[in-house]
Amino acid sequence: xxxxxxxxxxxxxxxxxxxxxxxxxxxxxxxxxxxxxxxxxxxxxxxxxxxxxxxxxxxxxxxxxxxxxxxxxxxxxxxxxxxxxxxxxxxxxxxxxxxxxxxxxxxxxxxxxxxxxxxxxxxxxxxxxxxxxxxxxxxxxxxxxxxxxxxxxxxxxxxxxxxxxxxxxxxxxxxxxxxxxxxxxxxxxxxxxxxxxxxxxxxxxxxxxxxxxxxxxxxxxxxxxxxxxxxxxxxxxxxxxxxxxxxxxxxxxxxxxxxxxxxxxxxxxxxxxxxxxxxxxxxxxxxxxxxxxxxxxxxxxxxxxxxxxxxxxxxxxxxxxxxxxxxxxxxxxxxxxxxxxxxxxxxxxxxxxxxxxxxxxxxxxxxxxxxxxxxxxxxxxxxxxxxxxxxxxxxxxxxxxxxxxxxxxxxxxxxxxxxxxxxxxxxxxxxxxxxxxxxxxxxxxxxxxxxxxxxxxxxxxxxxxxxxxxxxxxxxxxxxxxxxxxxxxxxxxxxx
Amino acid sequence: xxxxxxxxxxxxxxxxxxxxxxxxxxxxxxxxxxxxxxxxxxxxxxxxxxxxxxxxxxxxxxxxxxxxxxxxxxxxxxxxxxxxxxxxxxxxxxxxxxxxxxxxxxxxxxxxxxxxxxxxxxxxxxxxxxxxxxxxxxxxxxxxxxxxxxxxxxxxxxxxxxxxxxxxxxxxxxxxxxxxxxxxxxxxxxxxxxxxxxxxxxxxxxxxxxxxxxxxxxxxxxxxxxxxxxxxxxxxxxxxxxxxxxxxxxxxxxxxxxxxxxxxxxxxxxxxxxxxxxxxxxxxxxxxxxxxxxxxxxxxxxxxx
Numbered sequence: 084x085x086x087x088x089x090x091x092x093x094x095x096x097x098x099x100x101x102x103x104x105x106x107x108x109x110x111x112x113x114x115x116x117x118x119x120x121x122x123x124x125x126x127x128x129x130x131x132x133x134x135x136x137x138x139x140x141x142x143x144x145x146x147x148x149x150x151x152x153x154x155x156x157x158x159x160x161x162x163x164x165x166x167x168x169x170x171x172x173x174x175x176x177x178x179x180x181x182x183x184x185x186x187x188x189x190x191x192x193x194x195x196x197x198x199x200x201x202x203x204x205x206x207x208x209x210x211x212x213x214x215x216x217x218x219x220x221x222x223x224x225x226x227x228x229x230x231x232x233x234x235x236x237x238x239x240x241x242x243x244x245x246x247x248x249x250x251x252x253x254x255x256x257x258x259x260x261x262x263x264x265x266x267x268x269x270x271x272x273x274x275x276x277x278x279x280x281x282x283x284x285x286x287x288x289x290x291x292x293x294x295x296x297x298x299x300x301x302x303x304x305x306x307x308x309x310x311x312x313x314x315x316x317x318x319x320x321x322x323x324x325x326x327x328x329x330x331x332x333x334x335x336x337x338x339x340x341x342x343x344x345x346x347x348x349x350x351x352x353x354x355x356x357x358x359x360x361x362x363x364x365x366x367x368x369x370x371x372x373x374x375x376x377x378x379x380x381x382x383x384x385x386x387x388x389x390x391x392x393x394x395x396x397x398x399x400x401x402x403x404x405x406x407x408x409x410x411x412x413x414x415x416x417x418x419x420x421x422x423x424x425x426x427x428x429x430x431x432x433x434x435x436x437x438x439x440x441x442x443x444x445x446x447x448x449x450x451x452x453x454x455x456x457x458x459x460x461x462x463x464x465x466x467x468x469x470x471x472x473x474x475x476x477x478x479x480x481x482x483x484x485x486x487x488x489x490x491x492x493x494x495x496x497x498x499x500x501x502x503x504x505x506x507x508x509x510x511x512x513x514x515x516x517x518x519x520x521x522x523x524x525x526x527x528x529x530x531x532x533x534x535x536x537x538x539x540x541x542x543x544x545x546x547x548x549x550x551x552x553x554x555x556x557x558x559x560x561x562x563x564x565x566x567x568x569x570x571x572x573x574x575x576x577x578x579x
Numbered sequence: 580x581x582x583x584x585x586x587x588x589x590x591x592x593x594x595x596x597x598x599x600x601x602x603x604x605x606x607x608x609x610x611x612x613x614x615x616x617x618x619x620x621x622x623x624x625x626x627x628x629x630x631x632x633x634x635x636x637x638x639x640x641x642x643x644x645x646x647x648x649x650x651x652x653x654x655x656x657x658x659x660x661x662x663x664x665x666x667x668x669x670x671x672x673x674x675x676x677x678x679x680x681x682x683x684x685x686x687x688x689x690x691x692x693x694x695x696x697x698x699x700x701x702x703x704x705x706x707x708x709x710x711x712x713x714x715x716x717x718x719x720x721x722x723x724x725x726x727x728x729x730x731x732x733x734x735x736x737x738x739x740x741x742x743x744x745x746x747x748x749x750x751x752x753x754x755x756x757x758x759x760x761x762x763x764x765x766x767x768x769x770x771x772x773x774x775x776x777x778x779x780x781x782x783x784x785x786x787x788x789x790x791x792x793x794x795x796x797x798x799x800x801x802x803x804x805x806x807x808x809x810x811x812x813x814x815x816x817x818x819x820x821x822x823x824x825x826x827x828x829x830x831x832x833x834x835x836x837x838x839x840x841x842x843x844x845x846x847x848x849x850x851x852x853x854x855x856x857x858x859x860x861x862x863x864x865x866x867x868x869x870x871x872x873x874x875x876x877x878x879x880x881x882x883x884x
Contacts, residue, residue, distance in 0.1 A: 121778075125780075129611050129615060132610070132615075133587070133607065140587050140603060143603060144607055146604075147607070148780060151776040152770075290847070290848065290852060294810075294817055297816065297817045297820065
């Protein structure tokens with residue numbers, strides 16, 4: 084490595100690094116990662132063996148000792164970037180000229196590029212570029228996949244377009260948006276694709292076309308990451324490490340609120356559901372087998388008494404016969420819980436893979452059975468699509484009406500609920516001031532083995548406005564706040 | 580403890596010699612595992628070379644690989660050690676016979692003799708974990724698919740993993756003569772216990788990036804041209820971006836590349852890809868989706884141009 088960290092000279096093993104690490108671990112814990120004391124010690128041991136200058140290896144070393152779940156990687160990475168962005172080869176960012184910190188190769192490439200365009204170096208290096216030139220260089224760099232060049236250009240772009248001012252209290256996303264808007268990467272992609280089409284000798288087949296597009300999209304994605312990193316670096320310079328770490332802190336996948344999950348977060352949630360339903364299946368199965376002893380088994384006792392000369396010395400008990408649990412899932416899929424509903428459907432799908440007898444119902448103000456949509460379906464997306472388009476869930480106006488839906492449910496399918504059935508209700512119980520018809524739940528509770536209500540709203544919102552979860556709740560075996568994976572997991576864990 | 584590797588790049592070179600291409604993360608963690616004397620928990624999608632990593636490390640070090648395949652119902656007797664009851668019984672039988680024949684001094688002393696005798700090394704059947712601990716030669720211990728055992732059984736591993744020792748009530752504690760490199764693999768079908776995770780270094784192996792996958796294809800498939808390898812890697816990457824039930828693994832990529840070689844394909848076009856895609860994808864719905872995706876662009880392109 085050519086450029087050495089010059090602010091804290093003995094960076095490898097000295098005190099500064101340990102202090103930095105301590106702050107780093109505190110921040111990880113703040114972000115919700117479970118870092119134990121042993122892991123902390125391991126990390127301190129690990130950094131003795133890996134030099135800080137080798138940033139990638141250093142990162143992996145810390146990750147290996149501190150992060151024990153792949154789902155936590157993103158959170159770790161964010162914190163790492165904040166804490167160690169000012170270390171390593173891109174150490175200083177002075178406002179004068181960026182190019183000084185670039186490696187010599189980058190610099191040469193830049194100069195060559197500028198020279199070719201017949202521009203002298205005026206003032207501070209890259210400042211001489213016009214926006215068109217910058218765009219042109221970016222285009223070339225993307226075309227050739229020149230990573231060093233892209234990194235340099237990302238810096239230029241941030242410097243030029245983000246309009247960052249010290250002390251201005253806006254988040255990094257704002258700067259990111261400004262930079263990207265000016266670069267207009269979408270049309271850049273089209274331009275690249277057109278060029279690729281022209282360059283290829285024969286007309287491109289759709290396969291080739293797709294591969295090219297993938298390649299360019301990936302490069303553009305990398306560029307965006309570079310820009311983001313650059314913005315972050317500058318923000319850290321401005322505001323300090325702790326403050327930045329706090330603003331950038333993102334919830335761990337298990338803490339993401341179902342109702343406000345982004346697309347990306349939703350995807351990681353989906354992956355996490357499967358282990359959870361398996362756990363749910365194990366819980367319910369175990370409960371069946373390890374249940375308490377049943378009543379006295381008279382016949383068996385008598386039979387055994389023969390060996391004691393007719394004295395029933397050893398009482399025998401009936402063990403409850405393991406019954407296959409039946410699960411009825413009744414889910415609200417109205418607009419007010421749209422994000423949650425999407426998640427719910429995935430959950431239903433996952434559950435139905437684990438249990439043989441699962442029936443699924445969805446409702447808004449009408450209710451419909453959707454069990455068949457999930458059966459033998461390999462593609463969950465398709466099933467969800469069918470549920471959303473085909474299920475007959477609108478009765479009058481498509482605003483949730485729990486009362487009517489539950490009443491219809493009870494009339495149509497109530498007789499199927501038996502002592503083996505566990506009923507799971509998923510919804511926010513916002514009834515638009517319709518009649519609650521809570522007697523249906525009371526009846527269901529009598530017939531079913533268990534009746535649970537999972538509510539995606541924060542507990543403090545319950546029974547405010549048109550929410551009548553309290554009224555329904557009295558008839559349930561339990562009402563649980565279920566806003567994130569952690570709470571769902573807790574529900575599953577306590578299901579004994 | 581003498582280190583097996585000098586630097587991180589030394590790890591990479593070692594592994595490269597046995598045709599395993601490690602990236603930064605992999606080599607870094609293996610290096611650390613060696614230095615810190617800690618087991619490595621390797622996690623990631625199926626077919627990304629988790630088990631192969633352990634094998635390759637063993638091969639590159641010239642160490643013996645001891646493998647414990649986990650499954651539901653694995654117990655102490657299969658994982659750590661077991662007393663050889665039959666042999667013990669035989670020993671007692673022989674003892675008694677000889678005693679009866681000689682008919683010498685009786686009772687207690689003889690019993691003590693036997694009982695210490697039958698609980699000695701001779702009657703101990705070593706299972707993988709104990710074998711790894713007691714080995715004199717260099718060994719690499721692989722505990723494969725650790726997520727398949729029940730949470731309760733995981734506890735069996737803890738003593739070995741943290742202290743490299745095994746306690747046998749009749750014999751006392753056996754401590755490792757040398758700390759072996761230990762790899763645990765998991766397909767993440769369930770969450771492993773905190774206790775286990777805490778004792779290990781964590782390594783997530785994901786699908787390789789384009790460059791590495793191409794390298795892997797070039798290394799593992801003899802005589803393949805660079806252009807074809809590049810194309811294979813690109814197509815696979817493209818397929819992995821789709822939302823599939825099961826994304827193609829590295830081993831499937833290799834199978835596909837080999838198939839293409841056997842078929843004498845020099846450059847993959849749409850029809851070849853469609854015809855051979857069942858080697859990459861194993862579910863009918865996935866295949867249909869991929870084929871649809873590849874021809875969809877064509878339609879879109881025609882509509883535009």
